Amino acid sequence: MKIVLEHLTKVFENKKTKSQVIAVNDLDVEIPSGKLIGLLGPSGCGKSTTLFMLSGLENPTSGRIIFGEDDVTKLVPEKRGIGLVFQNYALYPHMTVEKNIMFPLENMKVPKDEAKKRAYDTAKLVQIENLLQRKPSELSGGQQQRVAIARALVKMPSVLLLDEPLSNLDARLRLQTREEIKRIQQETGITTIFVTHDQEEAMSICDTILVMKLGVVQQMGHPQAIYDDPDNLFVANFLGTPPINIFEGEVKGGKLIVNGEELMKVPYEDQEVYVGIRPEGFIYNQEGGVLTLMKDHIEVMGRDKSIVATHEKSTKPTVRCIIDSGVQLSDKYSLKFDLRPEKVFVFNKESEMRLR
Secondary structure, three states: OOEEEEEEEEEEEEOOOOEEEEEEEEEEEEEOOOOEEEEEOOOOOOHHHHHHHHHOOOOOOEEEEEEOOEEOOOOOHHHOOEEEEOOOOOOOOOOOHHHHHHHHHHHOOOOHHHHHHHHHHHHHHOOOHHHOOOOHHHOOHHHHHHHHHHHHHOOOOOEEEEEOOOOOOOHHHHHHHHHHHHHHHHHHOOEEEEEEOOHHHHHHHOOEEEEEEOOEEEEEEOHHHHHHOOOEHHHHHHOOOOOOEEEEEEEEOOEEEEOOEEEEEOOOOOEEEEEEEOHHHEEEOOOOOOEEEEEEEEEEEOOEEEEEEEOOOEOOOOEEEEEEOOOOOOOOOEEEEEEOHHHEEEEEOOOOEEOO
């Protein structure tokens, strides 16, 4: 089901201080049917508030929410055709897995035999059909999360909403469960919206991501496309592991300059800028490189060699370069690098918007 958010805004009023907080600010997007969409951003960016407005748990201050052809802005949650999964699972501890999954169907007055069949079919989809008679306390965190997803799916919703569904799992289970969420979404074809602050999580499984900051969408698109072509400094900084390296620099006479070194020719007017270089954007060239870094230490990680260095104009304590592990480096303290142009981004220092 296609979802359209038209100028969606949510303002919270603080009655004590008589102040306002704009949690979501004029969100205007179209979410295609049958896709897995990630709402991504730091804490307080408005992603969970957006999800709660989609679910009906929060009412928008202004704007509209349209599911398919229907305006659901004022509909109660149970009439929106949604499945909702929270980060804390919210399972009933005294019920078996089977009864937890069946619970929404009982509220919908579905006959018991049909409810049991649908519960089994859904449990099989999320691969917990052998756990139906256990209680939640007898399950691992990953299994409990699958029960929560099954309970949301058993209603055959048109939209599945996931609020930080992996945040309570350890690293191994997070990886396994996110792959399961992708598989389930592809098998069911349900339009799914996935809220997370973990950019690696979002980039690995989502068809499209919305990067948010202070209630405003900064950029929307395919994860790799946004990584390769960020619109502003915030997006460039937020996406990428290891994160992008940022340097203070300037454009002067058609040249991009950092700390007196001319990195490349650019078609921009003279101005102060931030220069973003992805870790994989460095090419070691001790004899003729355009950028000099001060080596701190080297980390060899299988096929890659990670150089941790410093630079006078870096906005972060360290600069990280990733090169092939077979490259032999000089013993010198200072190392010189050429740059891959497609991995270098230039941002206006005042607006922090990308220069194109």
